[in-house]
Amino acid sequence: YLKKEQGGSLGSSIKWNFTKFLVDQDGKVIHRYAPTDTPESIEKDIEALVNKN
Incomplete structure (x- = not known):
């Protein structure tokens, strides 16, 4: 699921x-x-996400 949702520089691998x-x-x-x-x-990034919610 994670690979499909957010590919990287090597694609989904x-x-x-x-x-x-x-x-x-x-x-x-x-x-x-x-x-x-x-x-x-x-x-x-983690702090921003936590503070957003």
Whole structure:
């Protein structure tokens, strides 16, 4: 489901198991992050989503 909803630079495939997805409370994929993205680098996106709801 996640691969279908938010493709990446390699299409819908997942390069490794460290690919991250930001999903809202309704299960909608908001963003897909590369395995090289750190949790700290996506913190603002997470906070924005939490504060939005």
